[in-house]
Amino acid sequence: MERKTNVKLVTISVFVATFMTAIEGTIVSTAMPTIVGSLHGMEIMNWVFSIYLLTNAMLTPIYGKLADKVGRKPIFMIGIIIFIIGSSLCGLAQNMMTLIIARAIQGIGAGAIMPVALTILADIYSIDKRAKMLGLNSAAWGIASIFGPLAGGFIVDTVGWHWIFFINVPIGLVLMGLIAYFLVEPKREKSKVPMDILGSVQLMFVLLTLLLGFQLIGDGGFDLKVFLCLGASVLFFIMFIFVEKRAKDPVIDLMLFKNSTFVIVNIVAALISGFLMGVEVYIPMWMQGVLGKSAGIGGLVLAPMSILWMVGSFIASNLMEKHTTKRVLTIGLSITLLGGIFLVLVPATVSFVWFFAISSVLGIGFGITITTTTVTAQSSVDPSEMGVATSFNTLARTIGQTLMVSIFGVIINAVTTSELAKSTLKVDSDVMNQLVNPHTANTIPADLLRPLRGMLYTGLHNVYVVGIGLIIVAIILNSSVKKKIVNE
Known part of the structure; x- marks a missing residue:
């Protein structure tokens, strides 16, 4: 007998995955004063948050294309694996720069989890039920905003700030097991058209320079670095359009x-x-x-x-x-x-x-x-x-x-x-x-x-x-x- 997707368990897995990424912001915010006191890096503290959002955004459209090309399940699991690795490295960090690099890795993983989670919900629910499921999924953000500060304070006061990151490891491993077994995707024909690597790289540079430019505006207002970043973003965007018009399988179809x-x-x-x-x-x-x-x-x-x-x-x-x-x-x-x-x-x-x-x-x-x-x-x-x-x-x-x-x-x-x-x-x-x-x-x-x-x-x-x-x-x-x- 052919196995079918267990809709309830996959839905719960998606909700938990969303909660896991949503709570990162609130729980880290609560623990940040303790982390700064431990690692001594007040002047670069903002980058603990910014780099996570930056790498997350840069990879999101790439993961979306890969989810269409090779399937939701493998991309979702790859995202969770990278997120677990990044979380482990965050917990092991002994200085602020190491923590920032680890948060960048964590953001790379999170960039797959959220959009692919929403795509999985769209696959397993019809349009009339989809909005309700998105509503329940968005509740994970609400719960995270309330539960995160409480959990962050408790963890920091009891077992130490490192565990706000380590706790993602067992949750991520359970999620991988649930998705691996209970999400059944139809086999996809292997595409003979290669991935649009050049377009993907161009898009990443567009987003990197754009978001970095606005981050610098928030840090210190308009200056030469901001104009250089935004100018580079425009240049990369023009190059991206040029590449995508000629790509056989563009990362984002301009149509x-x-x-x-x-x-x-x-x-x-x-x-x-x-x-x-x-x-x-x-x-x-x-x-x-x-x-x-x-x-x-x-x-x-x-x-x-x-x-x-x-x-x-x-x-x-x-x-x-x-x-x-x-x-x-x-x-x-x-x-x-x-x-x-x-x-x-x-x-x-x-x-x-x-x-x-x-x-x-x-x-x-x-x-x-x-x-x-x-x-x-x-x-x-x-x-x-x-x-x-x-x-x-x-x-x-x-x-x-x-x-x-x-x-x-x-x-x-x-x-x-x-x-x-x-x-x-x-x-x-x-x-x-x-x-x-x-x-x-x-x-x-x-x-x-x-x-x-x-x-x-x-x-x-x-x-x-x-x-x-x-x-x-x-x-x-x-x-x-x-x-x-x-x-x-």
Whole structure:
């Protein structure tokens, strides 16, 4: 008797794999002060996070192509193996540079796990059930955002920071066993057309220079290194287009970009993911810097967003069975816009309790919007290109996040620096860093706290005004989407 995929166990495996990669960010953030104290590398601490995201994004489209070409199962397992190796090396690191290199390897593995996981879900579920599964899968991110800091603190306090990485090893090995045995893929005919190696390398250089350029903007604003990186990215992109037009089996088929629905939903996903970074990064800053609350409160007010994101995904699933993509996205974007407007209109002195309501509204809006763009990106292409389409959707969201977190950083720094320069307060620019840190804010004289909090509020206000602009652009773009999602 021919074996078939055990849908339930494979689905659970995908959820666990998503959780394993999602929790990396939150659990490492919690442990970072201890890690820095142990390895002595405060000045390069940001690269522990940045290099992971960078290598992750660089390899995502390559894995998507390989998943279409040789199968989901082998690529998914290769990603897990690399992730396990990277995690082991992170745990063994004895200095900061070794940790950063190990995190780069970890990111290379993670670049396969997320997009291929979403592609596996698309393979084993029909369109009418897919959005619900994506909603449950996104719940892994919500659970990770709540569980990660708690687990990170517990592990660091008990067995030591090394184990926040070592714990991935047994989980990864179990996942490999489950996927190896319970995911049954049809045999694929071996392609006689060679892999587009040159195009893959060009694409990696495009993403490397682009994302590195925006990372440098976030680190220190615009300078020669930024312009060199972005200029190189444009040059590599032109070369990439030239190579892909002549490739027999391009890593990204340029014909996909003649599909207006595919292009628009991915741009919408990038814009909304950019706004999401403004929410995730700066609402905690609002809680701590403007309202003077603890870091715990800063994270807690985002919990409803993580939980209701799943609800939004279920709503999207029901809506997509009855309505066009345009209408479903209009509903999701309108709810997100409402949350954004609240962030712009609330005064600096508003109670933190209101942010639970705002976070809830945004969670539903993000859940509907991101789920709809993912399902539409998958269903608007031929099944043979679903891996590429899914990985490109993941990449679009990553680029949107990377770009906007850098731009938001430039905005808030420019506004607060300008406000300080115009004020009569005799303080240095480092005072804003003290303000947003609950441990140092109490060292600032009481007569300075009120005006400094007002300056930070002005900066945050400008961030959310720009955020609303992103949502409005997404709504305008969405008006040209014509595809109706049907149960195919």
